[in-house]
Amino acid sequence: METFALQQWVERKIKNKGEQDIQDYQLFRLRKVLHYAYRNSPFYRDLWDNNKIKPEQISSLSDLARVPLTEPQSLIKDPYGFLCLSLGEVARVFTLTTSGTTGAKKKAFYSHRDLEQISDFMAACINATEADGGAVQILLPRRSPLGQADLLARGVHSLGRMPLLTGVTLNSEKQWQTIAEFKPSIVVGSVSRLYRLTQESCLHHSLEKMGVKAIIATSEYLSQSMRRRLEQVWGCQVREHYGLTEMGLAVAQECPAQDGFHVNEADLLVEVIDPETGRTLNQGEEGELVFTTLNREAMPLIRYRTHDLSRLIPGRCRCGATLKRIDKVTKRIESIIRLGEEDEIYPALFDEVLFQIPEVIDYQAILDKKGSQDCLVIKVEMMKGMSREVEQAISSLAPIKRNLAAGRMAKPEVEIVAQGTLRKVSRAKKLILDRRPQSQGSPLAIR
Numbered sequence: 082m083e084t085f086a087l088q089q090w091v092e093r094k095i096k097n098k099g100e101q102d103i104q105d106y107q108l109f110r111l112r113k114v115l116h117y118a119y120r121n122s123p124f125y126r127d128l129w130d131n132n133k134i135k136p137e138q139i140s141s142l143s144d145l146a147r148v149p150l151t152e153p154q155s156l157i158k159d160p161y162g163f164l165c166l167s168l169g170e171v172a173r174v175f176t177l178t179t180s181g182t183t184g185a186k187k188k189a190f191y192s193h194r195d196l197e198q199i200s201d202f203m204a205a206c207i208n209a210t211e212a213d214g215g216a217v218q219i220l221l222p223r224r225s226p227l228g229q230a231d232l233l234a235r236g237v238h239s240l241g242r243m244p245l246l247t248g249v250t251l252n253s254e255k256q257w258q259t260i261a262e263f264k265p266s267i268v269v270g271s272v273s274r275l276y277r278l279t280q281e282s283c284l285h286h287s288l289e290k291m292g293v294k295a296i297i298a299t300s301e302y303l304s305q306s307m308r309r310r311l312e313q314v315w316g317c318q319v320r321e322h323y324g325l326t327e328m329g330l331a332v333a334q335e336c337p338a339q340d341g342f343h344v345n346e347a348d349l350l351v352e353v354i355d356p357e358t359g360r361t362l363n364q365g366e367e368g369e370l371v372f373t374t375l376n377r378e379a380m381p382l383i384r385y386r387t388h389d390l391s392r393l394i395p396g397r398c399r400c401g402a403t404l405k406r407i408d409k410v411t412k413r414i415e416s417i418i419r420l421g422e423e424d425e426i427y428p429a430l431f432d433e434v435l436f437q438i439p440e441v442i443d444y445q446a447i448l449d450k451k452g453s454q455d456c457l458v459i460k461v462e463m464m465k466g467m468s469r470e471v472e473q474a475i476s477s478l479a480p481i482k483r484n485l486a487a488g489r490m491a492k493p494e495v496e497i498v499a500q501g502t503l504r505k506v507s508r509a510k511k512l513i514l515d516r517r518p519q520s521q522g523s524p525l526a527i528r
Contacts, residue, residue, distance in 0.1 A: 085209060085343060085398070085400040085402040085404075086208055086209040086211065087205055087206065087209045087402065088343070088403065090202075090209070090347075091345065094347040106347070107375065108142055110375035110376065111139065111145065111350065111375060114373070114374065114376075114381050115136035115139055115148075116136045116137075118381045121164075122162065122165050123162045124155065124162035129149065134149065146352075150359055150384045150385075151382055153187065153388065156189075157186060157187050163380045163382070164190055164380055165378070165379060165381060166192060166379050170192055171190045171191065171192060171379055172191055172192055172195070172379075173190075173191045173196060174189070174190055175326050176188050177326050187327065189380060194378050195329065195378050196227060196232060198376060199232050199331055200235040201236065201239075202348065203232060203235075203236035203330075204236030204239050205236075206236075206297070206331060207236060207240060207269075207297075208240060210267055210294070210295040210320055211295075211337070212267050214242070214266060215264065215292075216263050216266065216267075217243070217244050217267045217268075217269060218245040218256075218260060218263070218268045218269065219233055219234060219237075219246050219247065219270070220247060220256065220268065220269065220274050221269065221270060221299075223246060223248045223249075230248065231246075232330065234246055245265055249271075249505070252501075253281035256278050256282075257288075261291065266294045267293070267294065267296070267297060268295075268296050269299065270297075272298045272300065272302065272307065273301055273511070275296060275298055275311065276436070277504065279311055281442065281500070289316030293317050295318055296311060296315060296317060296318075297319075298319055298321050300324070301510060301511060302428065303319070303409075304429065304436050306432075306433065307432065310439070318339075320334065320339075321334075321335040322335070322342075323410065325387060327387075328349060328382070329348070329374070329377070332345060332349060336398060336402060337400055338398055338400045340398060340399065341394045341409075342408075342409075343398070343402055343404040343405070344405045344407060346404055347376075348374065349372050350372065350373040351371070352371040353368040353369065353392055354369050354371050354386075356368060356390070364392070364393040364395040365393070366392055367390060368391075369386060369388060369390055369414070370389045370391050371385065388413050388414040388415060390410065390414065391408045391409065393406065393407060394406040411429040412429055416428055416513070418448060418513050420489070421483075421484055426448075426478070427513065428513060430478055431446055431459075431513075434474040434475065434478060438463075438470050438474060440463045440465050441462070441471070442462040442464060443461070443462050443504075444462070444471075444503070445459070445461075445503055445511075445514070446514070447516060448515045449517060450516075450517050454489060455489060455517065456490070456494065457490065457494070458496065459475060459495050460503065461496070461497060462498055462499075462500050462502060472492075475493045476492075476493060481493070
């Protein structure tokens with residue numbers, strides 16, 4: 082297997098900056114961004130002064146662990162304190178609601194150069210699918226200019242390919258009609274939208290005959306059963322993409338080996354920390370992903386806590402790339418809900434069992450109280466099938482089974498809803514709605 086094309090892109094970018102070794106490049110960029118942020122960001126100047134840290138004290142990549150972590154709450158409380166440019170030099174502001182909170186807004190600022198770098202990496206991700214030629218259909222929200230869909234379209238256009246921005250408001254039949262007419266070689270979209278398109282279209286159309294050579298799934302967790310279903314119906318490989326708005330949307334991409342996400346190490350430093358203590362963990366240990374931007378102009382972020390839980394995969398990938406790989410993000414701190422004293426549940430648990438049922442299109446999980454017991458209500462869209470299958474799948478999960486046996490949980494309730502009821506038009510990630518009074522909430526937080 083040839084070296085993953087994304088590795089080649091990173092190496093070219095580093096060499097264009099006059100460096101040969103990725104670690105030398107990262108250290109050079111790190112020291113530059115630390116000095117840049119200290120000079121221009123009131124937030125970082127105050128944070129580091131209060132912790133008696135100066136940029137010149139960081140002389141190696143390992144020294145980065147001495148720098149204080151940046152909390153997402155700080156980005157909510159004082160986003161303008163992160164700005165290193167005037168507002169007149171800002172080309173795009175992303176405003177997003179944090180998962181698991183109500184009304185709390187983050188702002189992420191980008192300059193024109195920042196946006197160009199995002200589009201460049203997105204183009205590299207498209208190129209790395211090795212699906213040469215053909216249009217790229219983009220099933221991502223288009224509620225404002227220069228958003229994720231538009232930036233991806235710019236990247237596609239730079240490759241000499243045609244972007245088809247069909248957005249998220251078209252129903253599955255109209256999305257399929259676009260595929261049938263323009264024959265895109267790649268389809269990009271969030272996991273839930275791609276899966277809905279697949280489930281609703283395969284009843285009436287032969288999707289494997291559409292000529293799609295690769296599917297890029299992003300924004301949400303992709304269970305193994307969903308991957309198998311997508312690849313079977315479309316007759317092509319599914320590549321996952323990992324991104325965060327705060328990090329510039331595009332962070333890492335899966336290779337043909339489908340064994341983790343290769344990180345854009347030309348623009349980002351990645352660490353994994355213990356979410357309770359903040360201690361830096363070794364490769365292979367699961368913890369919270371932390372990123373440092375190396376080339377951000379408008380709003381650099383230094384050791385930014387993502388609340389995404391994963392690990393750095395040790396060893397070299399089968400594709401030949403040496404870029405660091407992060408494992409699948411199965412849960413966010415905000416997505417974890419306690420059951421009893423020891424058990425926890427999160428959406429990926431339900432994804433793994435519910436999407437093994439071929440008729441399931443999507444679901445919503447709600448946790449409430451029924452007297453003294455927890456009660457799980459599952460709203461589910463199905464092409465056909467009975468609620469009994471869903472109930473059995475949920476009850477088979479170890480945390481649910483234990484709490485049912487202990488009498489702490491009532492029998493799960495399943496409500497079959499009309500097709501289209503759960504269709505999303507926003508970028509919000511799936512969460513279990515915890516409506517229990519005095520909910521325990523997430524168990525993880527740095528003390």
